[in-house]
Amino acid sequence: MSVRELVVLGTASQVPTRHRNHNGYLLRWDGEGILFDPGEGTQRQMLRAGVAAHGIDRICVTHFHGDHSLGLAGVIQRINLDKVPHPVSAHYPRSGQRFFDRLRYATAYRETVALLEAPVDTDGPLVRTPGYTLEARRLSHPVEAYGYRLVESDGRRMLPDRLAAHGIEGPDVGRIQREGSLNGVALEDVSEVRRGQRFAFVMDTRLCDGVYALAEGCDMLVIESTFLDEDEELAVDFGHLTAGQAARVAREAGVRHLVLTHFSQRYPDPEDFARQARAAGYEADLTVARDLDRVPLPKRR
Secondary structure (H helix, E strand, O other): OOEEEEEEEEEEEOOOOOOOOOOOOEEEEEEEEEOOOOOOOHHHHHHHHHHOHHHEEEEOOOOOOOHOOOHHHHHHHHHHHHOOOOOEEEEHHHHHHHHHHHHOOOOOOOOOOOEEOOOOOOEEEEOOOOOOEEEEEEOOOOOOOOEEEOOOOOOOEEOOOHHHHHOOOOHHHHHHHHEEOOOOEEEHHOEEEEEEEEEEEOOOOOOOHHHHHHHHHOEEEEEEEOOOOOHHHHHHHHHEHHHHHHHHHHHOOOOOEEEEEOOOOOOOHHHHHHHHHHHHOOOEEEOOOOOEEEEEOOOOO
């Protein structure tokens, strides 16, 4: 059975707190695991969340600030210590290659796993797999940063009433799906488009074209909301978003489930972020992320 869910490993910005670890997010997409922005302490949070190194197939780093990348050293070494039986791909801004190299080889260890470096330096598709296309978009932050987006190809949903009307049943259902037609009946006559799911991950950034491009039509948008709206000037100065800005992006983009995260330690009540997101007009599903949350992707349309 396929599983698509977000496992939240950490939600703090800049520094960890007593209740929030540095960033870390694992997207389970069917049989694959994609680890986003492993900050310091990610390896321990994986243990607490029941996430094994074997469950990581791809690592995506948005930028090389410590709260988004200092956990790379431990995660990479754990992947090798556990002798993960498959290659692991790593995406990160090409301009930060020196930081990736330092983290990859921070200490001595035995390399047992193929870590495939695939740095990012342009907008667009990065890789196409049978399950999704991974895309990147440049963001607006004091250091080079990219957001990531998974797009599943559209499929087709079979319609039982139309199949029955054309006398198609049993093995013939699979045959028309494979071959596209059967006895003069086209696949389009007995099915409809099933829209592929979309997921986006947007960390440290001001509002920019990349934010909107990543969020457009997403089933789930994981997005930073470091500041509350009353501190919008600070957000602009430091290259971040407010809760209201993130929610307005989600509303305009038609996002089905908004996950707010990356909270400044200056705010004691996380529900303030939810209140400001609702005040900005976002009415669909909303999660103010907490460490070790598990958030399922919405059911298909």
